[in-house]
Amino acid sequence: MSAPHAAQGTAARGGATLSQKILSRASGLEHVVPGQIVDGRVDLAMCHEQGAQAVLPFHQMEAKKVWDVDRVVVAIDHWVPASTEGAAQLHQILRHFAQEQGLKHFYDVGNHGICHQILAEHGWVVPGDLAVGTDSHTNMLGAMGAFAVGIGPTEYAAVLALGKIWLKVPSSIKVEVKGKLAKGVYAKDLVLRTIGEVRCDGARYKAIEYAGPTISSLSMSERFTLCNMTTEMGAKAGMVPPDSKTFEFLEKIAKHEMHPLYPDADATYERTVHLDVDGLEPQVACPYSPDNVRPISALVKEHVKVGQVFLGSCTNARMDDLREAARIFKGEKVAPHVRFIVSPASTSIYRQCLKEGLIELFTDGGAVFTNSSCSACFGGNMGILAPDEACASSSNRNFPGRMGAKEAKIYLMSPAAVALTAIRGEISDPREVL
Amino acid sequence: MKDVIEGRVWCVGDELDTDQLIAGKYLTIIDPKELRKHVLENVDPSFSQQAKEGDILIAGENMGCGSSREHAPAALKAIPLGAVVANSFARIFFRNSINLGMPAIEAPGVRAIFQPGDTCRIFLREGRVVNVTRGKEVSFPPLPSHLMDLLEQGGLVEKVRQELKRSGAKP
Numbered sequence: 291m292s293a294p295h296a297a298q299g300t301a302a303r304g305g306a307t308l309s310q311k312i313l314s315r316a317s318g319l320e321h322v323v324p325g326q327i328v329d330g331r332v333d334l335a336m337c338h339e340q341g342a343q344a345v346l347p348f349h350q351m352e353a354k355k356v357w358d359v360d361r362v363v364v365a366i367d368h369w370v371p372a373s374t375e376g377a378a379q380l381h382q383i384l385r386h387f388a389q390e391q392g393l394k395h396f397y398d399v400g401n402h403g404i405c406h407q408i409l410a411e412h413g414w415v416v417p418g419d420l421a422v423g424t425d426s427h428t429n430m431l432g433a434m435g436a437f438a439v440g441i442g443p444t445e446y447a448a449v450l451a452l453g454k455i456w457l458k459v460p461s462s463i464k465v466e467v468k469g470k471l472a473k474g475v476y477a478k479d480l481v482l483r484t485i486g487e488v489r490c491d492g493a494r495y496k497a498i499e500y501a502g503p504t505i506s507s508l509s510m511s512e513r514f515t516l517c518n519m520t521t522e523m524g525a526k527a528g529m530v531p532p533d534s535k536t537f538e539f540l541e542k543i544a545k546h547e548m549h550p551l552y553p554d555a556d557a558t559y560e561r562t563v564h565l566d567v568d569g570l571e572p573q574v575a576c577p578y579s580p581d582n583v584r585p586i587s588a589l590v591k592e593h594v595k596v597g598q599v600f601l602g603s604c605t606n607a608r609m610d611d612l613r614e615a616a617r618i619f620k621g622e623k624v625a626p627h628v629r630f631i632v633s634p635a636s637t638s639i640y641r642q643c644l645k646e647g648l649i650e651l652f653t654d655g656g657a658v659f660t661n662s663s664c665s666a667c668f669g670g671n672m673g674i675l676a677p678d679e680a681c682a683s684s685s686n687r688n689f690p691g692r693m694g695a696k697e698a699k700i701y702l703m704s705p706a707a708v709a710l711t712a713i714r715g716e717i718s719d720p721r722e723v724l
Numbered sequence: 725m726k727d728v729i730e731g732r733v734w735c736v737g738d739e740l741d742t743d744q745l746i747a748g749k750y751l752t753i754i755d756p757k758e759l760r761k762h763v764l765e766n767v768d769p770s771f772s773q774q775a776k777e778g779d780i781l782i783a784g785e786n787m788g789c790g791s792s793r794e795h796a797p798a799a800l801k802a803i804p805l806g807a808v809v810a811n812s813f814a815r816i817f818f819r820n821s822i823n824l825g826m827p828a829i830e831a832p833g834v835r836a837i838f839q840p841g842d843t844c845r846i847f848l849r850e851g852r853v854v855n856v857t858r859g860k861e862v863s864f865p866p867l868p869s870h871l872m873d874l875l876e877q878g879g880l881v882e883k884v885r886q887e888l889k890r891s892g893a894k895p
């Protein structure tokens with residue numbers, strides 16, 4: 291609660307940030323100010339397995355019906371198919387609940403994917419939306435020009451019952467980016483660099499709003515990567531204002547009406563972070579925190595060896611990520627004593643990989659290409675690390691114990707860097723081969 | 725919700741993330757009593773065995789950062805802790821705690837005035853945290869009325885239940 295409790299209504303009516311615009315719309319108020327607590331109408335509510343924990347509180351609330359079944363998505367992803375009895379029970383609770391409530395939009399085994407990717411590729415979140423999900427990386431959907439925020443299951447139960455949520459209007463940090471990403475340098479490197487600057491707690495209770503020519507030039511997939519990791523700065527939401535790319539992306543798939551909103555030119559930001567990506571080199575987040583960011587050249591000099599390499603997660607396992615990694619990995623082999631795990635972000639991406647020959651390409655070189663799921667990202671399903679191991683990963687977190695043993699070391703980097711690291715067995719700079 | 729909360733203190737450091745509070749391998753557990761057995765097990769294994777009802781956890785900066793897992797505050801609530809006090813909180817952990825009806829108090833500088841085993845007294849409405857053992861205190865901005873109401877009602881479940889009842893049960 292470190293943001294000031296702004297005197298409501300008395301603040302000078304300046305321009306509004308995108309966060310203010312979306313939360314005004316959601317709460318039906320003409321103008322809202324940072325610090326104000328509002329009740330927002332929810333446009334989309336998503337859960338993964340954690341939603342199972344919402345079922346009991348939902349019934350304890352004596353709620354009878356979900357407020358709007360067409361605005362509820364269930365997408366199981368952490369343990370798919372169920373890898374433990376506990377996970378099987380979570381899935382079962384959700385299936386029963388979906389049946390009882392008539393929830394139609396259930397992405398079950400066979401039609402599954404990482405929950406955020408499911409929302410993205412099926413057009414469940416559109417510009418101007420207030421979206422909530424039972425996962426901290428729900429921020430990713432802010433790339434649609436929406437206010438997308440992670441919540442816990444009890445709160446999710448309340449949203450299911452009432453279709454609304456209390457939110458404190460955040461102040462925003464503007465991240466303004468110019469310059470051109472060089473070959474071998476990606477949105478992942480940009481966001482890692484941003485986290486290094488803002489730090490893990492630098493955006494707590496705040497929103498990150500991206501702006502600037504570099505952001506406009508990025509594809510939707512790259513914007514997802516950027517917004518996904520605003521969570522690693524503690525941000526409540528991260529967003530990119532909608533533009534022609536957003537509308538094009540959503541043209542055929544948008545599930546409900548768009549109401550695009552934009553920040554005012556005279557909006558007040560808590561601060562602006564200026565970044566110039568000209569000359570930016572690939573970045574690596576080192577153990578044990580996503581803000582422990584160093585340029586890759588420093589690690590290359592130290593010959594950091596790894597035992598596992600993971601190409602997956604909601605951050606970086608879309609087609610462009612897998613294609614870029616494949617470009618480097620083609621015709622190569624995984625280094626001796628290294629395990630290379632590739633996990634696409636959704637079943638449709640899996641199928642596309644099959645069509646394009648990527649599954650063959652990766653497995654020919656000794657990688658294991660898994661079914662789509664969160665996979666090794668969170669240390670609870672597969673690809674778990676032993677205490678003295680190190681892992682290069684395209685995911686988003688490297689806290690102690692994130693992928694297994696608390697001593698294991700995780701290095702976060704781009705898919706291209708991950709691919710070259712798999713070939714060489716030590717952290718490597720993709721610019722050397724591109 | 726009592727205005728004054730008092731209890732024995734446990735201490736943890738800065739950036740205690742949700743992976744350390746409850747490891748990923750326990751996420752399929754729903755029962756808070758089961759979760760309680762594994763809370764903080766990589767950080768301080770004695771905690772889950774020896775913490776008792778009414779104890780207070782004092783943390784440093786960015787307490788509960790990381791994932792949205794409600795398992796983390798739910799496990800602490802199952803002890804049940806009297807409160808969690810931190811220099812600062814990560815957003816979702818803070819919300820989850822309050823929604824579960826467990827006071828989460830953000831009091832900058834609080835970590836520095838406590839040692840494990842001290843006695844802590846929190847004056848919720850006045851906005852003061854006192855170390856009774858050492859005679860030190862820090863103040864904090866009291867929770868906004870919206871959140872005090874939530875705690876008062878015992879958490880979000882009860883609040884929504886009342887709201888649904890008032891609105892004639894039909895959402």
Ligand code: SF4
Pocket residue numbers: 367368404405425427602603604605663664667668685686
């Ligand atoms: S891929 Fe990782 S970060 Fe993304 S939702 Fe799954 S566990 Fe969370």
